[in-house]
Amino acid sequence: SAVISQKPSRDICQRGTSLTIQCQVDSQVTMMFWYRQQPGQSLTLIATANQGSEATYESGFVIDKFPISRPNLTFSTLTVSNMSPEDSSIYLCSDYSGGEQFFGPGTRLTVL
Amino acid sequence: DAKTTQPPSMDCAEGRAANLPCNHSTISGNEYVYWYRQIHSQGPQYIIHGLKNNETNEMASLIITEDRKSSTLILPHATLRDTAVYYCIVSLTGTASKLTFGTGTRLQVTL
Numbered sequence: 001s002a003v004i005s006q007k008p009s010r011d012i013c014q015r016g017t018s019l020t021i022q023c024q025v026d027s028q029v030t031m032m033f034w035y036r037q038q039p040g041q042s043l044t045l046i047a048t049a050n051q052g053s054e055a056t057y058e059s060g061f062v063i064d065k066f067p068i069s070r071p072n073l074t075f076s077t078l079t080v081s082n083m084s085p086e087d088s089s090i091y092l093c094s095d096y097s098g099g100e101q102f103f104g105p106g107t108r109l110t111v112l
Numbered sequence: 113d114a115k116t117t118q119p120p121s122m123d124c125a126e127g128r129a130a131n132l133p134c135n136h137s138t139i140s141g142n143e144y145v146y147w148y149r150q151i152h153s154q155g156p157q158y159i160i161h162g163l164k165n166n167e168t169n170e171m172a173s174l175i176i177t178e179d180r181k182s183s184t185l186i187l188p189h190a191t192l193r194d195t196a197v198y199y200c201i202v203s204l205t206g207t208a209s210k211l212t213f214g215t216g217t218r219l220q221v222t223l
Contacts, residue, residue, distance in 0.1 A: 004155075031209065033210070033211075035213075042199070042213040042214060042215055042216060043156065043211075043213040044213070045210055045211065045212070048210065092155050092156075094155075094156075094211075096209050099161065099205055100158045100161070101148075101158060101209065101211060102158065103155030103156045103157070104155050105154060105155050106153075106154070106155050
């Protein structure tokens with residue numbers, strides 16, 4: 001099973017600023033995903049991070065707000081732009097490998 | 113993706129089997145049933161998945177009805193560490209393997 005790490009594990013940010021979250025997988029994977037989990041809620045898929053092309057966003061999420069990079073098969077970043085308190089959530093990346101998705105530990109973001 | 117329905121919460125005594133039901137009456141023929149769990153403040157953990165046959169691994173067993181409209185996840189000997197939110201998800205595999213998480217079942221294992 002793939003091991004996924006995320007940086008930072010948590011952060012407290014001021015509104016109007018941006019935060020970039022890094023996701024590193026210990027092996028090459030075809031697909032990587034980014035999810036958001038708002039307080040007390042379930043996970044919602046933000047986008048699929050495609051290697052070598054633009055990310056594919058789900059309904060309700062746009063590239064200007066959540067730009068994603070995927071420069072190679074083991075790494076991806078998610079930026080939360082122009083943050084507001086409503087962006088306070090846990091952000092998780094995952095990868096798909098061998099019929100299973102593995103999730104990182106998440107980044108807990110608080111926006112003041 | 114097909115929608116799933118799970119009870120919001122369940123209790124189970126430690127050492128007993130935990131049987132978590134899931135309804136997925138609109139599942140299509142090529143969709144798999146996946147189970148994940150999320151222990152507090154951690155990322156979701158894959159448990160098991162299946163298409164139409166029953167499956168078993170070191171963590172759990174998955175029983176899928178013949179008409180595939182429902183399934184049951186069985187933890188044979190629940191421990192306190194199995195306390196978590198359990199998600200039943202119906203999804204395709206391969207390049208279409210996006211997961212749509214519902215509200216899940218909060219399983220509380222007690223002494």
